[in-house]
Amino acid sequence: MRKARLLAAATVAGSVIATTPGIAADLTFWSWRQEDKSVYEELIADFQKTNPDTNITFEAFEPQNYQTILSTALAGGTGPDIIHVRAYGNLETVAAPGYLRPLGDDVDLTGFSPLAIAAETMREDGQLYAVPFASQTLVIYYNADIFAENNLTPPETWDEFLATSQSLLDAGVTPLANGTQTAWQNEILVGALVPSFYGAAFEEDLVAGTATFEDERFVGALGKLLEITDYLPRGFTGIDYPSAQQLFLSGRAAMFAGGSWEIANFRNQNPDLNFDIMPSPAPAAGEPRLVSTFFDGGYAVNAASENAEAALEFLRFTTTTDFGNKLAAKLSNISAVPGVKFEDPLLAKIAEFNQTSASYLMLVHFRYEEPSGSVLLQQGVQRMMAGEATPEEVGKEVTEGIATYHAPFQQ
Amino acid sequence: MDRQFPSLHRLRRTAWIAFLVAPALIIMVTFVVVPIISALAFSLYDWRGLARGAFVGLENFRQVLFQEPFAGWTRNAFKHNVIVFVTIMVVQNATGFLLAYALFKEPFGYKFHRVSVFLPVVLSTVIVGFLWKLFLHPLFGLVNQVLVGVGLESLALPWLGDSRTALWALIFANAWHFVGFPTLIYLAGMQRISQDHIDAARLEGAGEWNMIRYVIWPLVAPSTTIIFVLTFIGSFNWFELPFIMAGLDGSPFGSTDVLGLYFYRTAFGNQSAGVQDFGKGSALAVLIFLVIVTVAALWTIYLRKREVEL
Structure with a gap:
């Protein structure tokens, strides 16, 4: 009996040790931004500098059909760990059936504009489901x-x-x-x-x-x-x-x-x-x-993901100014991350128009x-x-x- | 032996038939019957995206049939399907019949013409749609450039952007694409007619018109049945060409909208305008299916009778 308990404790300890860095995981990341693939891969490589054991595969789909492909996969119980979601009504289509993990306190969005947060919040339950990525x-x-x-x-x-x-x-x-x-x-x-x-x-x-x-x-x-x-x-x-x-x-x-x-x-x-x-x-x-x-969309975590912690870690990375600066510089996106510098004169103008x-x-x-x-x-x-x-x-x-x-x- | 074991014989016979029928039956059930029944089931629920909500009975049907603006959109799309069907019947199939008769008479170079008439049919609708969209472009399009070139500038319309011409432009492109199909079927039908009938008619002194009216047309009745029914089904399933040439919204403002487009954007959402509504989408799919099945079945029965009478 005692032996068994010890064994159980050891197993638990072992598994804790194995997963605490929590980050040894293979994740998939779906998006509709086909033309941005190389930059996202670069961003993922940046993320891996601090999380070397997390592999993220970025897959992009044709924009007009992305929503259909995504919701079909989610309804079938599959789908990616990290999801590039849209905002407003399209976000709710995916969030309302419970496919997305509410972010709660897992990700800190202090300093983000209230409009950006509203764009990725479901009106019904007031929960935030994604880290806003850019405005248009x-x-x-x-x-x-x-x-x-x-x-x-x-x-x-x-x-x-x-x-x-x-x-x-x-x-x-x-x-x-x-x-x-x-x-x-x-x-x-x-x-x-x-x-x-x-x-x-x-x-x-x-x-x-x-x-x-x-x-x-x-x-x-x-x-x-x-x-x-x-x-x-x-x-x-x-x-x-x-x-x-x-x-x-x-x-x-x-x-x-x-x-x-x-x-x-x-x-x-x-x-x-x-x-x-x-x-x-x-x-x-x-x-x-x-x-x-308007806000374009955000990064969300699949509620059914087995690698939620690793996925959340990536989401936290998307709230950093490093991430936002690169998104702005390389993709000409008006990043939603507070404190991003827009070096590009046109982006700087847009930030001013906004x-x-x-x-x-x-x-x-x-x-x-x-x-x-x-x-x-x-x-x-x-x-x-x-x-x-x-x-x-x-x-x-x-x-x-x-x-x-x-x-x-x-x- | 057989008499002694009739049941065994029957069993073997049944097993053999079952073995032969099963593959086709399984495929039909999996890919036709199940989707239709599940669409019917889907249409009775409220949906959010692809997640099923509460049972709402016939509410989705009520909305698409009687509640504005959905009812208006349904009527508009249905009306266009009817226009497409009637026009294709008259223009495309009549042209097909006449072309077939011309080819049947084997004029000079008929082998070349036979191939060229059928050639567009083998092209993908995507290519045909894209091609005609380019031809009809108001600025760069061939059609308007020719019209301007011959001094008919007032006729150089934005064909696909004008609500008076857009649907006709699509029907025209469709006819160009598919006229070879009825031609081929009619030609095959004509070639099956016994030469005796034709010779007899000629000896009686029948001219071209009487030949067509009293000999050819009645004797190709089976071809007519096939073509009419396929035209009907095709017109009510019309999707690819309007999708490529006019877009998901049936631009401009619904003047090219048909049930197929309306169903697709309702069920799967339109990225730049709307959200997914699987309930109403399924209700539309069920309605389209019912219209097609009922009309196609009744019409087939009528046309078969007609074949005998003729």
Whole structure:
């Protein structure tokens, strides 16, 4: 009996010794960031300098299908140890069924922005499920060479923006590269071009439940988009997202409304392109120029992982400034880690723009249930830009769609 | 022997039949029957992502059929499937029949034409979709460049971005891709017609029209049955081409939306717009299945009768 107890104690002690460094493990890490694979592998190598016994295999999947692949694997009881998850509604799809480990006190996120933490928190249980990795900002890209050739300076107000566009058109350059054939590009137009018109106060009222999308601030902002139809490419209703990118990259168009994720891509595709960025034009001189921002996603741990401790150790590593600095420098990501230095002039600019921002409305607040605000807004703006709906109709349609599940809109 | 052991004989016979049927049956059950039944079961629950929630009965069906905006989207997609079906029936299959008749008459170079008509059918839909998307591009596309070149600039529309033309452009690309298929089936049907019938008709002085109307058309009725039913199933399962050319949302604003796209983005989510809803998605899948099975079955029965009458 005593012998057995001793033996048991020895076994326990033995296993404790074997696992306490806890870190001798083979982990898998899934992501949708295919183009970032080499940098992530480098980051993993950095992590291994202090955790030499932890091996992490990074696997990336096609972005459009990532969510399906991931949830199928998780539902089947498999899936990776470390999961690159999205934020907001898409996070909840994975977190609500209990596939993710709540982070609780295991990872210290002191200093992270409350918006970043909210993006990776499930609304229902208030638990944080992932370490936020980066934010995205919607801006207007412009081709600095084309502007210089035509003696133009970046516009500051909406009227200047229209005047600049007219000058470009007169000079035979397509002012804006964007088209409306790809549905989500319509939401980008709203978030990149006119947030200064609806303003941050509208968002506050929206969240407080005192305003709907029929609010005149929002409808008025949508109406502004109708003023740019002459400055989009010919046949813009048939221009899809890749074509719009190509028009800007090839210098056939002078401006492009898009997200900060384009920076790395534009530089890769055309290293000679001399481009810069600006926030949305102000309604009038001296008024704030807003950008729309959102958090892209985070790093989470599979609730069923047998190597949770090692995975959490990696998550702690992702909260360090070393990690954040590298993410910013090598991937042009606006890292969510507090205290990250943005050496890149464009990233530094974005960090500055972010001081005056509103949320990318639908993604942050209304992409949790069907019909999502994004689906409604994308369709509505697409129709409006084609001349088949008025801004008022779009506002009404969006509000009515969301009202099917959002109580404050049901009056 | 057999009379003495009839049961043994029957047993062996049954075992033999079972042995022959089993592989096909197992495959059918595993990959067809089980998924259909599980889709039906899925459609009765509330889902969050791929995690099953509470039993909700027919609530998902109620939503996709009667609650706006889902009901409107369902009607819109269904309407487009019907348009696709009718147009393909009329345009693609009629063209196929006429091409088959032309090839049947073995004009000069018919062997070359026979291959070239069928060639697009073997191409992958991804390639065809991509190709036509390029051809129809408002700025770089061949179609508009030709139109501008011949002075028809006003006709150079953004074909895939204009709600009046987008669905027709997709149907056109589909017809270009698949016209060889009905052609091939009809041609085979025509070649099965006994030469005696044709000679007899010629001796009676039948012209081309009467030949087609009273000899060829009735005698290729079995081919017609196959083509009509396959066209119906294909039109209601239409997914790849609109997915590639118009995107998951049925751009612009639902003017190319069909049930297949609507089902996919509802069930699996649309990364840039929506979230996954397996319940409503399964309900849509069940409805699509019911429509296809019911109509295809009734129509097959009708067409078979018609074959006999003709």
